[in-house]
Amino acid sequence: MDYGDDPPPSFDRVKSVVHNGEGKGFNPGLxxxxxxxxxxxxxxxxxxxxxxxxxxxxxxxxKKPVSKKKIKREKLKQGVSAPGE
Incomplete structure (x- = not known):
């Protein structure tokens, strides 16, 4: 095919984009x-x-201090007698 002086149709869009190169700016969503x-x-x-x-x-x-009552209860759970008893 011979197009003569005109570019092939597929290049028409590229040509129009180049000549109408107005900046569209950034996408607002972006x-x-x-x-x-x-x-x-x-x-x-x-x-x-x-x-x-x-x-x-x-x-x-x-750390919060452990109460004597709590220490006594823990020792009783383990089977060790509390001191003073």
């Missing part, structure tokens, strides 16, 4: 997704950094 994803990632990374900082700087939690 922008929202990127912003929300960025905020979520920032939140998670920030929490991790704060957690690691707290692990290094805060003193360990103090």
């Amino acid at each position: 922008i929202v997704l990127l912003v929300v994803g960025g905020l979520l990632l920032t939140f998670l990374v920030g929490n991790y950094v704060l957690y690691m900082y707290a692990q290094k700087t805060l003193p360990p939690k103090k």
Whole structure:
């Protein structure tokens, strides 16, 4: 087939896209997704950094003292007589 000076029909679309190269901009859905994803990632990374900082700087939690009554009950369960009896 001889097209002469005209390009083949399959190239007409490419030619029109090149000549009408107006920027359509970004897809609004993509922008929202990127912003929300960025905020979520920032939140998670920030929490991790704060957690690691707290692990290094805060003193360990103090355990509650065990009452004498509870110690006596545990020893009786194990079959050991409580001291003083």
